[in-house]
């Protein structure tokens with residue numbers, strides 16, 4: 001960067017783990033490339049992030065040629081306010097207070113002669129683009145799902161193809177000229193049977209505001225999704241795949257800067273994994289939001305015992321606000337599993353997936369988990385619940401070829417039996433099919449590593465993105481697209 005003043009970038013995150021992780025990884029990458037990055041989310045999330053990860057509000061950490069500063073704003077609600085459980089009510093509140101906070105920060109920076117050059121947000125906060133637009137600052141979206149899912153929402157929003165309706169709920173959906181999804185493979189917030197249609201509406205708000213962003217960054221890589229990336233580019237949207245963000249070599253040294261909400265279990269998970277033979281452990285996690293029924297937990301537990309496979313299972317406790325009962329494992333389960341299995345509340349997932357003992361990931365197929373497993377070469381057993389997870393499951397199994405199907409989406413409402421769990425585990429971890437999956441997973445792992453290595457497709461995209469911001473300065477660029 002020489003004597004040039006670093007460019008200032010504001011990143012604003014929705015306060016959920018699956019949103020914070022990829023945006024924080026991007027923050028570190030941009031800092032490593034020389035920017036002063038300010039990462040903003042709510043104090044409610046910040047309180048946990050500070051406790052678990054030794055992060056401090058307002059203090060600046062140097063990274064590469066740049067730096068990272070956290071800023072947390074109060075969402076204006078008491079700690080135990082149940083409105084946080086209602087995404088629609090909470091989103092309105094966040095917009096109300098968040099808009100003021102972000103606007104004020106932009107103003108303060110302008111007043112102190114360190115103007116903000118770019119504002120980046122992740123989905124669920126479409127109003128961030130409005131704030132940037134009103135202040136004449138270039139704005140960018142970090143899309144945190146796959147490009148295929150982006151295409152589904154784009155096609156739906158612009159009514160480019162028919163989607164299932166109340167009168168025709170079982171129709172297939174065309175994504176591009178050569179790829180079709182069945183009714184139960186589309187992001188199910190767009191399906192009339194969805195229990196959470198509000199989430200679809202909220203994500204579509206971002207598409208309403210797409211003309212205000214000059215670029216869509218995506219945590220994916222070209223080699224994985226080139227057809228869909230081409231499709232989006234043909235719509236005159238500047239899309240830049242820059243993933244896998246978590247595995248960018250430039251941020252390896254700062255892997256200790258994390259945004260975890262939950263402290264990892266202090267039971268020497270990695271030491272335990274190190275005692276296991278290569279590829280013999282199934283890692284099981286359903287992400288931070290999906291909460292299985294007690295009946296389903298029982299079936300998984302018995303399936304694990306019957307398969308005799310070693311396992312590391314993240315069984316997270318219910319959140320306080322949810323009022324749900326904690327899961328109970330079948331009597332004698334832990335004793336019978338003995339040294340073969342471990343059940344924890346939270347684990348360092350990237351470290352776990354990088355451990356050679358892990359042969360398979362039973363996953364809910366959130367996009368972060370999907371990218372992490374693809375990048376680390378671990379085959380999957382898919383167990384999606386809702387939203388993009390069902391589409392990701394389809395791609396992991398039928399397109400990327402790294403998985404076996406196990407669970408059903410919530411709209412199908414089917415229990416996966418212990419026999420299915422046992423059969424799925426054995427198929428994904430032993431024998432010819434398992435070898436095939438592993439081979440494919442290794443191929444995609446290598447492609448992911450090449451994408452973020454110096455000169456790789458994602459690395460180049462990130463460099464070009466930085467150049468874009470420098471060129472644009474504070475010129476209003478919103479009219480260039482659409």
Ligand code: UDP
Pocket residue numbers: 017018019021285286287288289290314345346347348349350365366367368369370372
């Ligand atoms: N995660 C983790 N430890 C756990 C469970 C989850 O570090 O025990 C992380 C995981 O690595 C991923 C994120 O939490 O980065 C979950 O995001 P994802 O998109 O997979 O699912 P969501 O929680 O948003 O449904």
